Amino acid sequence: MKRILITGASRGIGRAIAEKLAASDVTLLLHGRDTIALAATCKSVQSRCAETVKLIHDLATDKGVANLIAQVGSDPLDVLINNAGIAVVKPFREITPDEWIQTIGVNVTAPFLLIQRFVCQMPPGSSVVNILSIAAKTGFANWSAYCMSKFALEGFSQSVREELRDHRIRVLNIYPAATNTEIWDDVSGDWPRQKMISRFQTPPEICDHVDLAIGSLSK
Numbered sequence: 001m002k003r004i005l006i007t008g009a010s011r012g013i014g015r016a017i018a019e020k021l022a023a024s025d026v027t028l029l030l031h032g033r034d035t036i037a038l039a040a041t042c043k044s045v046q047s048r049c050a051e052t053v054k055l056i057h058d059l060a061t062d063k064g065v066a067n068l069i070a071q072v073g074s075d076p077l078d079v080l081i082n083n084a085g086i087a088v089v090k091p092f093r094e095i096t097p098d099e100w101i102q103t104i105g106v107n108v109t110a111p112f113l114l115i116q117r118f119v120c121q122m123p124p125g126s127s128v129v130n131i132l133s134i135a136a137k138t139g140f141a142n143w144s145a146y147c148m149s150k151f152a153l154e155g156f157s158q159s160v161r162e163e164l165r166d167h168r169i170r171v172l173n174i175y176p177a178a179t180n181t182e183i184w185d186d187v188s189g190d191w192p193r194q195k196m197i198s199r200f201q202t203p204p205e206i207c208d209h210v211d212l213a214i215g216s217l218s219k
């Protein structure tokens with residue numbers, strides 16, 4: 001039996017990953033804040049999973065992360081997928097301290113705390129998967145807070161990868177291009193949403209890499 005935690009599984013890319021990984025030998029621990037949306041994700045996968053567990057916590061706060069960790073418990077994870085993320089998109093002069101702190105909290109500190117807490121229990125052959133972005137490699141005008149957070153998690157996880165190599169725990173970073181999810185609803189500007197990758201096509205680069213992580217479990 002494999003135990004897989006996906007943060008931000010209530011919608012978008014996280015839900016697509018949950019749908020991809022649902023299998024009879026998998027317990028999916030599915031995290032989100034929106035109880036109705038998370039229930040919809042659970043409903044869409046539960047007939048194909050050994051078990052689904054709903055985890056409803058705000059990852060912008062240390063308390064929310066601590067509560068998530070407590071609910072996941074001490075049984076080892078085989079895959080930890082850090083997917084939850086937010087995008088504050090505006091000129092850097094207009095970013096408020098709260099928006100900056102919120103971005104760091106959800107996109108950087110929560111993955112840091114989850115990785116730090118869970119890897120010590122993860123067996124050899126297990127995987128940490130971070131959903132980053134092309135914004136972890138390139139800066140874009142008006143995306144400074146978002147790029148800062150994705151660059152930060154990129155640097156952190158590159159280093160952690162080296163620390164975990166001898167333990168045979170993989171750290172996989174995934175860099176999706178623009179994908180038509182609700183994250184774009186609050187992004188001002190005229191974005192070609194219909195030309196973006198569709199969540200319903202299950203973005204191939206994401207699923208290939210997550211499959212790779214799962215594949216490593218059987219080796």
Ligand SMILES: NC(=O)c1ccc[n+]([C@@H]2O[C@H](COP(=O)([O-])OP(=O)(O)OC[C@H]3O[C@@H](n4cnc5c(N)ncnc54)[C@H](OP(=O)(O)O)[C@@H]3O)[C@@H](O)[C@H]2O)c1
Binds near residue numbers: 134183
């Ligand atoms: N869409 C893109 O174009 C794109 C491209 C590259 C990378 N990405 C990355 O892919 C990941 C998923 O994005 P998406 O496009 O699927 O976005 P989305 O549809 O907006 O989903 C974001 C997910 O993160 C959760 N989340 C947001 N704030 C949270 C908080 N404070 N505490 C706990 N959970 C929180 C949401 O939970 P609730 O809805 O339940 O609150 C939701 O499940 C993100 O890390 C994003 O940066 C997206």
